[in-house]
Amino acid sequence: MTSTGRGMIEFARQFMPALAAATETVSGSGRLSGRRVGIALTLEPKTACLVQAVASLGAEVTVFGSGHSTKGAVAAALAESGIQVFAEEGADRDRVAELREAFIDTRPEYISDDGASIVRRIHAERHDVLGDLLGVAEETTSGVRPLRVMEAEGALMVPCVAVNDARVKSLFDNVYGTGQSVVMAMLDATNVQMSGSAVVVVGYGMVGRGIASVAGGLGARVTVTEIDPVAALAAHHDGFRVRPLAQAVTEADFVITATGIGHTLTAEHVALMRDGAIIAVGGAGPPEFDPSIGPGLEWGPEVRPKVRALSTGSGVTVFVVADGYCANTSAGEGNPIEVMDLSLALQLRALDLLATGELAPGVHLLPRHIEDEVAGSQLAAAGIEIDQPTEAQIRAATSW
Amino acid sequence: MSGIDDVVARSRVADMTLAPTGHQAIDWARRRSPVLDGFVRRRLADGALTGKRVAVVLHLEAKTAFLATVLADAGARVVAAGSNPWTTRDDVAAAMVERGVEVHSSRRSTPEVWEADLMKVAGTEPEYIIDDGAELTVRIARDRPDIYSRLKGVSEETTTGVARLRQMEQAGRLPMPVIAANDAACKHMFDNRYGTGQSTIQAILRLTNLRLPGKRVAIVGYGWVGRGIANYVHALGGRVVAVEVDPIKALEAHTDGHEVADLMTTLREADLVITATGGMRSVTERHFPALAASTILANAGHHDLEIDVPALRDASTAEDEVRPGVTRFMLDGEKPVFVLAEGALVNIAGGLGHPVEIMDLSFSVQALGCHLLASGDLAPGVHQFPIELDQAIATAKLASQGIRLDVLEEGQSDTLSEILEADTWRSWGSQ
Numbered sequence: 001m002t003s004t005g006r007g008m009i010e011f012a013r014q015f016m017p018a019l020a021a022a023t024e025t026v027s028g029s030g031r032l033s034g035r036r037v038g039i040a041l042t043l044e045p046k047t048a049c050l051v052q053a054v055a056s057l058g059a060e061v062t063v064f065g066s067g068h069s070t071k072g073a074v075a076a077a078l079a080e081s082g083i084q085v086f087a088e089e090g091a092d093r094d095r096v097a098e099l100r101e102a103f104i105d106t107r108p109e110y111i112s113d114d115g116a117s118i119v120r121r122i123h124a125e126r127h128d129v130l131g132d133l134l135g136v137a138e139e140t141t142s143g144v145r146p147l148r149v150m151e152a153e154g155a156l157m158v159p160c161v162a163v164n165d166a167r168v169k170s171l172f173d174n175v176y177g178t179g180q181s182v183v184m185a186m187l188d189a190t191n192v193q194m195s196g197s198a199v200v201v202v203g204y205g206m207v208g209r210g211i212a213s214v215a216g217g218l219g220a221r222v223t224v225t226e227i228d229p230v231a232a233l234a235a236h237h238d239g240f241r242v243r244p245l246a247q248a249v250t251e252a253d254f255v256i257t258a259t260g261i262g263h264t265l266t267a268e269h270v271a272l273m274r275d276g277a278i279i280a281v282g283g284a285g286p287p288e289f290d291p292s293i294g295p296g297l298e299w300g301p302e303v304r305p306k307v308r309a310l311s312t313g314s315g316v317t318v319f320v321v322a323d324g325y326c327a328n329t330s331a332g333e334g335n336p337i338e339v340m341d342l343s344l345a346l347q348l349r350a351l352d353l354l355a356t357g358e359l360a361p362g363v364h365l366l367p368r369h370i371e372d373e374v375a376g377s378q379l380a381a382a383g384i385e386i387d388q389p390t391e392a393q394i395r396a397a398t399s400w
Numbered sequence: 401m402s403g404i405d406d407v408v409a410r411s412r413v414a415d416m417t418l419a420p421t422g423h424q425a426i427d428w429a430r431r432r433s434p435v436l437d438g439f440v441r442r443r444l445a446d447g448a449l450t451g452k453r454v455a456v457v458l459h460l461e462a463k464t465a466f467l468a469t470v471l472a473d474a475g476a477r478v479v480a481a482g483s484n485p486w487t488t489r490d491d492v493a494a495a496m497v498e499r500g501v502e503v504h505s506s507r508r509s510t511p512e513v514w515e516a517d518l519m520k521v522a523g524t525e526p527e528y529i530i531d532d533g534a535e536l537t538v539r540i541a542r543d544r545p546d547i548y549s550r551l552k553g554v555s556e557e558t559t560t561g562v563a564r565l566r567q568m569e570q571a572g573r574l575p576m577p578v579i580a581a582n583d584a585a586c587k588h589m590f591d592n593r594y595g596t597g598q599s600t601i602q603a604i605l606r607l608t609n610l611r612l613p614g615k616r617v618a619i620v621g622y623g624w625v626g627r628g629i630a631n632y633v634h635a636l637g638g639r640v641v642a643v644e645v646d647p648i649k650a651l652e653a654h655t656d657g658h659e660v661a662d663l664m665t666t667l668r669e670a671d672l673v674i675t676a677t678g679g680m681r682s683v684t685e686r687h688f689p690a691l692a693a694s695t696i697l698a699n700a701g702h703h704d705l706e707i708d709v710p711a712l713r714d715a716s717t718a719e720d721e722v723r724p725g726v727t728r729f730m731l732d733g734e735k736p737v738f739v740l741a742e743g744a745l746v747n748i749a750g751g752l753g754h755p756v757e758i759m760d761l762s763f764s765v766q767a768l769g770c771h772l773l774a775s776g777d778l779a780p781g782v783h784q785f786p787i788e789l790d791q792a793i794a795t796a797k798l799a800s801q802g803i804r805l806d807v808l809e810e811g812q813s814d815t816l817s818e819i820l821e822a823d824t825w826r827s828w829g830s831q
Contacts, residue, residue: 007722014694015610176613180636184605192432193755195594217635218598276431304424336611382614
């Protein structure tokens with residue numbers, strides 16, 4: 001078990017030059033040395049590389065992971081190397097809640113959070129540790145959103161860095177990473193053909209764009225559904241058909257949601273689908289797909305690993321990948337390594353930035369120079385050189 | 401029930417208790433195979449296959465299992481083995497046995513055990529073979545001339561196998577009719593291109609968890625398989641470099657918008673190398689020094705030796721499996737290169753094989769090919785798959801999708817008769 005985990009972590013590290021460069025950069029400051037850092041990201045090999053990088057800087061690292069996305073072999077390998085791990089593959093809801101509280105009990109000063117799940121929990125129920133918390137680096141769109149709401153309502157008591165909102169994160173992780181990995185996880189789980197199929201992508205944000213592009217590249221006819229007119233117009237310009245969801249699902253072979261918003265796809269939509277259609281979630285987990293709203297549906301057996309039948313009673317059976325959890329992390333291994341290399345390098349830089357102690361409570365963006373350095377490190381590793389602006393260009397760009 | 405016990409006793413599979421997930425996978429394949437489960441079943445119901453001994457030697461996984469059951473349902477006595485020592489799904493093999501098919505196969509068997517399995521199948525004296533790479537046919541020709549002379553027909557799945565059987569024909573050693581199932585439009589245009597293309601990329605990404613956008617991908621061989629892979633790599637943001645020995649195919653790759661270069665040059669900058677020639681040793685000893693550090697090597701062709709893994713092993717100072725299906729070889733003590741699925745067909749040995757819907761087409765060709773052999777009296781030699789059957793399969797597939805097409809009307813089809821009847825033509829002709 002642990003040797004498998006170690007091998008996977010080692011393999012991932014070979015393809016993570018940006019994280020290596022960020023570790024090198026941050027090691028100079030020594031700011032994370034001796035600090036308590038909690039990492040609450042999807043626990044798989046890439047995250048393990050971040051965990052080991054933070055530990056190598058002298059921090060006391062603890063790790064939390066959910067039951068459906070934790071890779072047991074990786075958790076075991078980390079535990080074996082002396083890191084406190086609060087994650088068990090396949091742990092049920094209650095057990096995950098226990099693990100989460102135990103993780104919070106370690107009173108982390110800095111947290112890498114996913115979906116703002118830990119920071120929200122601490123603000124809502126665990127005021128006892130709020131005083132220890134000095135900063136949070138948030139990984140996802142669905143986590144930055146509630147943090148901004150908390151900030152607007154004056155409820156956010158600590159500085160948070162919106163790692164997700166960095167261009168080096170959202171332009172790559174959300175588009176290429178999630179785009180590729182959600183579609184591939186769905187195909188791996190089902191063994192079905194994409195060319196010639198009709199794919200409905202619900203939501204045309206960064207993730208939806210990536211999914212639509214990959215599905216289109218694999219030969220699918222893609223229809224996009226949106227509630228935002230600007231995003232819908234962008235989908236139209238990208239050559240996709242745009243329709244209301246209730247119409248689009250009637251002809252779909254695949255429906256993939258990418259909104260990050262609860263109750264996006266419901267039983268009302270399932271009732272309109274064709275027999276045999278496949279549903280996958282590429283945004284947040286339940287209740288983004290919420291079969292409880294609308295006509296009664298009946299969950300059937302798991303017809304193959306990670307694929308469950310869902311029947312309408314009127315003879316239509318659809319198939320849900322990973323029970324409506326995010327397909328790439330729950331039915332696959334998450335985002336590709338090189339994409340997470342960028343995101344996790346940013347996470348490390350964000351933790352180091354928070355450790356300066358100079359940020360006020362609220363939501364902050366990563367400064368431009370950090371983004372440039374992280375992007376530059378991956379370009380350098382790929383042997384790619386780019387131009388520098390000339391004096392004349394700089395003058396032209398800065399004058400009026 | 402005693403019938404099943406008998407089949408179990410005659411079979412060699414890894415573990416009969418694995419059958420439940422195998423049944424699941426076969427049922428899923430059936431659900432998504434409307435042509436094989438509908439149109440083909442009806443065609444096979446005329447009794448031509450009743451009591452016939454049919455050997456199915458293909459990659460033993462869910463779609464193949466479903467094909468075997470369709471043949472068995474049509475009355476054939478089906479015996480199956482894997483066409484490769486690495487690709488059998490043990491749960492599916494067990495489920496096939498429970499469905500009454502005699503099976504001789506297990507995953508990761510040694511080449512010796514695999515050869516022995518094939519000879520067990522040969523020993524059942526099949527009349528017809530559905531073969532892959534002609535693996536069973538050539539072994540029967542070599543080792544069991546008594547059975548070979550009594551074979552009534554072979555339907556062949558792959559480019560590699562059709563080439564082998566044509567060589568046998570030229571050598572005057574093909575005493576039975578062969579259907580080149582691979583050459584059917586409904587097979588190679590879809591299976592080799594879209595099926596291998598999608599599933600190869602899928603398997604590589606699943607095994608490695610790597611990103612395709614920005615990768616420089618060398619595709620060795622630009623036949624149907626190479627083209628399909630190149631198409632998908634390009635669509636997903638990879639940069640393709642095609643490597644060819646055939647000038648026409650190289651020109652085609654160039655015109656399709658891909659870089660084309662010789663292998664040595666290409667290897668120096670490739671992040672990922674995919675072999676798709678269907679031949680052997682396309683990446684071998686002399687190429688290893690040119691490989692960049694951390695290059696991923698994957699094979700999409702028929703032969704396990706297309707990437708010369710034994711030579712790589714000899715040239716390496718260390719070897720270990722760093723992730724399931726990913727073996728690291730250390731060259732010169734410091735340059736790691738990674739081989740996927742030990743160099744076996746990556747989409748099957750390291751993935752789930754072709755998408756179900758693609759195999760619905762391929763195996764419809766195979767089932768009808770076998771049926772044709774059993775119903776007619778084709779002369780010895782390699783035969784094309786009849787165009788009427790090809791079209792019938794495509795028509796059934798389109799109908800299953802609710803797609804309608806047009807019919808040519810009188811006056812739309814050709815202008816030759818009009819030209820011939822024109823006065824100008826007559827006057828030209830008289831000059």
